[in-house]
Amino acid sequence: MKKFDYYQPESLKEAYGLMEKLNGEARFIAGGTDVIVRIKQGALHPDALISLRRISALKGLGNEDGLSMGSMTLFRDIERDPAIARDYPALGEAASVLANPQVRNVATIGGNLCNAAPSADAAPPLMVLEATLTIEGPGGQREVSIEDFFRGPGETCLEHTEVVTRITIPKKRKGAGMAFLKIGRVAQDIAIANAAALIVVENGVCRKCRLSAGAVAPVPLRLKRIEGIVEGRRIEPDLLDRVAEMVQEDVSPITDVRSTAQYRKTVSGILVQRAIKEALDRAG
């Protein structure tokens, strides 16, 4: 394996200072379950890694006026958090099926997003929950909607010197139902496809619909065109069939070792359909 230096700053300020000193030849590292693998595979060649694990400002999980998670929150902790299970079950479910226990014990939600895999399991639930990411760098702080964060496979809107510090989710709307679904070859697999839905229903009519599909395009998708079709209507079998067809039109998957593009297309429509049904069952 390539040799690299490894720094463990205790504050963001120290981390930015190190990044500047190393002239951009360094990379930030969170849990390492993607970065270390990519270094071992020869896909990344950093001279140095700057670990974010000791920075206390990036930790902590709070659920008061909405959910606020430090970017270094472990999937293990999201999976076990009772408030997340109650108010944001789609997020808890995604956390509980990401990879395997050993990975969830070190992998972080911020790391999953910054790795920017189209299949990132944290992305669809955060999309339907309309999460905001707080991004900080030596130049200051900015906020970006999760929808605008991803730019392509492995690419985000982050500058090399910036880190995601927090992920915030607005307070759960009363009566909202939500679900996350994933299909893989085996339990610990990277998703062939995943999907999330959030539904609010009043008097039998859908008042709010948020849909997201992953692993079927260069970035995790928000399916706005389809949301617009569902909102204002009763969610009935005909509408759900139309949704599945529209998902197939809106995705652009690839064929790889896990699945053919055609299967991804079909299964993505079915997953979104099922996620809506499950969210509907939980709404109200």
Place this chain on the structure above:
Amino acid sequence: MKKLIRFTLNGHEVSAEVESHRMLLEVLRNTFHLTGTKEGCGQGECGACTVLVDGLSVDSCLYPAFEVEGKSVTTIEGLVEEGSRLHPIQEAFVEHGGIQCGFCTPGMIMSTKALLDENPHPTDDEIKRGISGNLCRCTGYVQIVESIRKAAEKY
């Protein structure tokens, strides 16, 4: 870059001078000669390198050695009880044939320990999820799940 790291290894305070690009697995095997922990895929898929860090199962092949500073690491060697008696999980694996070639066994047992420490009476589904990060190339999963079920009875 090199650094002296101090941590607790199987209950003993230890220290070692480690290079910054080394993973915990390499330190365990090459510095401390604890070769019970195996390297399989080296990419966090197979779980042969599973150890406990502060009680949580991790793939030691992806765990930067510098991060272990101040933490407590338990390997398969650390499970042996006083008088060199096998741990009840190890006994259950021996009694119920949860071992074929044996390469995945230390990792399977460490994942089992992490599972039973948190959930002493898992369902079969919880057992399967608990070892979903450990692959057995011999595919002896039926006996492995049975061994874990039996180990849970004594836990």
